[in-house]
Amino acid sequence: MFKNENGCGDAKWRVTVDDVGVSMPRRIVEVAVIRAQASVDKDFVLVRDHNSPNDVVLDDDGSVDLKEGNVFYTLRRCDVQPRAGCQDPAKLAIFVDDRVEFVTRREQTGKMVLQLFGMALNVQLVRDYERPNDEPIGLDESAVYDDGPVFVTRQRDDGLKITVNSRVFTEDDGVKPNMTGGEIAALVFPEKPNETCVRLTSGGVNRLIEFAEQIAISLCATFEVIRKGVTGGYExxxxxxxxxxxxxxxxxxxxxxxxxxxxxxxxxxxxxxxxxxxxxxxxxxxxxxxxxxxxxxxxxxxxxxxxxxxxxxxxxxxxxxxxxxxxxxxxxxxxxxxxxxxxxxxxxxxxxxxxxxxxxxx
Incomplete structure (x- = not known):
């Protein structure tokens, strides 16, 4: 990975100051830069949020490593009291598509981040870098905070996609190059896939797929899965x-x-x-x-x-x-x-x- 003059990776970094997101030029940054970019008045100090009575008050002339926490708030100088050393973990702000969520857990996966923001799992999570080559992150791959808290999402344009009962399923949902009728049925009726009928309904074809029959999955194939018997109510x-x-x-x-x-x-x-x-x-x-x-x-x-x-x-x-x-x-x-x-x-x-x-x- 490319390193800048501070020895830090070139992932993008952002902070929140009084719950407002502010972009930073690097991970290790002068407090004066944060104050200037967040328009902090001289009568206020900048405090790193640990959700503790001993939140860390930053020295105006110092610098801070955002890896240690990127959530800050302001406090009037006259209200600052002596504090003991803070032992509590700092709050961490993770950004996806300019939205922010707060966590204290550094270890995340792609799936955990998407779920944190309530996003569909069939989108591609990407860590945002200053250089052109952003880093795609799979659902089970590490999205640890320390490597950069700023992400964007992109629509996946690769991999297999099929439509079952008007719903789109991808490889993240279990779609494979070869699937049985039972595996296709389990995408929409996971409890009792063996009590269904599966039909291939695309490419000019409309035929029954047997439960144990294995077929090659073509891109954007369409299927209908119907329960054989419905005993209560309609579908x-x-x-x-x-x-x-x-x-x-x-x-x-x-x-x-x-x-x-x-x-x-x-x-x-x-x-x-x-x-x-x-x-x-x-x-x-x-x-x-x-x-x-x-x-x-x-x-x-x-x-x-x-x-x-x-x-x-x-x-x-x-x-x-x-x-x-x-x-x-x-x-x-x-x-x-x-x-x-x-x-x-x-x-x-x-x-x-x-x-x-x-x-x-x-």
Missing amino acids: QSRVTAEIGKLTEGGANISFVDKPPAVVYHDLSVRPELSIDKTDVLVLIPGAYPGKMIDGAYLPQGSPLLGRVKGKPQGSTVNALGRTWQLVSYHPHNNGIGPAWNPTKHGFHTYIGEIMSWLHDIA
Whole structure:
């Protein structure tokens, strides 16, 4: 590592004075430099914070090694009282992307620093140097304070990334060049990956990956992992992902919490009718996706009731400030659609069944 005239590495150093971050030119620095850069008035002294009654008062004409602590505050000279020697560790300020957090532990890892700042683990932590070649730090590598407290983050542009159930996973999450279906499933369902179905859904491919089958992972491959059986409630993340696929394509979709439902807005209707668009509400079944999507609700009083295939039912629900009436429409149950397949079908495909239904009007 390059050394400067003080024998110190050329990592960037910063301090806080009265909780304000201030950049320093080097690790061993004159107190006068800190005072000048922090605009400390002559009537105040500079004190190194040890969180102790015996915090160290710095000599105006002296120098300080920031390795010993870089957190300072000011105190009126007239208020300074004689102090015993301080035995407590100094507070340390760590900076990431110009944010600051305070610690007393010198030994850190890349992961510990990212977690300290509440940052995602798939970003690259880099120690900031005065020279161009900053130092990338891995999650398990040392990010010890003594080597420099100033870091920046960068988006990783190397390594493997895959998308599973609309979430991005990297090598830091366990992605490897070769993975089994079970290992892919464990990324999103770590408790019981063997109770899932895994499908590769990218590169023009849509096929089932067996639990023990090992495949080569290509960059940015996309997978869907579906629980084989859901016994309590529906899979919110699955519904959200399916709605997301439609909204990315410009569809207008609403999610309803009570009752759990999806509303497809502004669906086109077969021409020559009194209306050209309608909204359709579809309930989210309990135990979805294990239980198939079925039925459809039209706004109460819709001119399509009795015109679309399927008999209007007495069942109604209230959602989005309207009353909706059920129509007996069953595309996946001996209807016009294919048999329900929870690894393939969902709200992102049911919209096609609804659109076909609205155009096949008596």
